[in-house]
Amino acid sequence: MxxxxxxxxxxxxxxxxxxxxxxxxxxxxxxxxxxxxxxxxxxxxxxxxxLYNYSYVLHDPYFLQAVENTFVLVIITVPVSTILALVISTALSSIRPLRKLYQTVYFLPYVTNTLAVGLVFMVLFQRTEYTDGLVNLMLAWFGAGPVDFINGPHWAKMFVLCFYTVWVVLPFKILVLTSALASVNDEYYKAARVDGTSRTRIFFRITLPMISPMIVYLVITGFIGAFKAYSDAVALFGTDLNAAGMNTIVGYVYDMLYGDSGGYPSYASAAAILLFVIVLTITCINLLVTRKRGEGGVSL
Known part of the structure; x- marks a missing residue:
């Protein structure tokens, strides 16, 4: 050496x-x-x-429910938030006046306290004996019946959790993609316009390949962040997530350590290792898929 x-x-x-x-x-x-x-x-x-702890966890209905909730959250929120961020970032990049103001407005939810945003969503979606909530009021305009999104059916609660998660993660993705779009060399666009290339073809042949590394980064970090979701569910449904049927894998680990069913660090550790294996596997699959496809290139 x-x-x-x-x-x-x-x-x-x-x-x-x-x-x-x-x-x-x-x-x-x-x-x-x-x-x-x-x-x-x-x-x-x-x-x-x-391996008894792993066997117990894998047969625990609360853990299986937490895994189902987590996977639904991941499958819905990661692609939806990434696509929305890409659309909004592209729109912001095409707006010259007041661009920085719009970027600041879209970034505000990211710096807002998670629990505070959760309370706002509860006011919007929760039904009480005094009011059906703002969202149900809007649904009534279209003739739809009131839905208890916080204490009602499981699909309604999952909808609110996914909506809330997308709302929280969207600002960061918009910021990253806006910066990526700004870094694309303008000479490519000029050459494409000279050749008479349409905007749609420019977007798919130039813009997407050039910012694909950032999209891959957002997808991978989005998967990891969604699998670690816990505070989002607590902000909406309280600390007793098992009773609400809205627990996540991280929430299950916390409950096994400190919750009403707490005091079982071995079970919590087994669940944590299973979560680590799941996240590691999905991350490796993402990396292998993106590596095979390559970072792409510019072609018209």
Missing amino acids: DRNSKKAWLYLLPSLVLLGLFLVYPLIDVAVYSLEECFNFASQTYQGVG
Whole structure:
């Protein structure tokens, strides 16, 4: 190892130490907990080592419900929010006057407290003995009956959670895509206009290939963020998500540690490892698919 390599490793050492302390060690510790059967947190004792905790979690109806809710949330919110962000970013990039003002307005929900936004959504969607809520008032204009989106059927609650999640993540995606669109070399557009290329063909042949790395980044981080959803559901449906039927995988882990059914760190660790495997698998699949397709190129 030459002198430059030693310097490089020396510069990397603080980051490696921090990663080891706050990422690698906790992951190993959680994996060990997940294999210790009937672990007693007070006495730090367990009865054996095996896969019983995983078997229990995979057969727990609350966990299965949490997995279903999480996957529905991921499948709906990630593509919807990404497509909406792309459409809005493209529209903003074509507007010269007041562009910065519009970007600021769209970014405001991202810097607003999550629980505060959740309270606003509860006011909009929740039915009470005094009012049906603003959304139901708007539905009445079209002759639709009132729906209890907060305490009613599962599909209605899932709709509110997906709507809320898209609302929260949309500003960041708009900001990233707007910056990506601004970085595209204008010479490509000029050459396309000289050739008489239509706007639609320019968008799909030039714009999308040039910003595809950012879209891939947003999709992958969107999947990871949606799988870690918890505070969104709490903001809308309260802390007893199992009773509401709206728990997520992260919420299940929290309940096993601190909730009414808490005190089971082994079960919580097993659920956390399962979540890690799911997120890692989907991320690897995304990376493999995008690598095979390549970053794309400009072609007319």
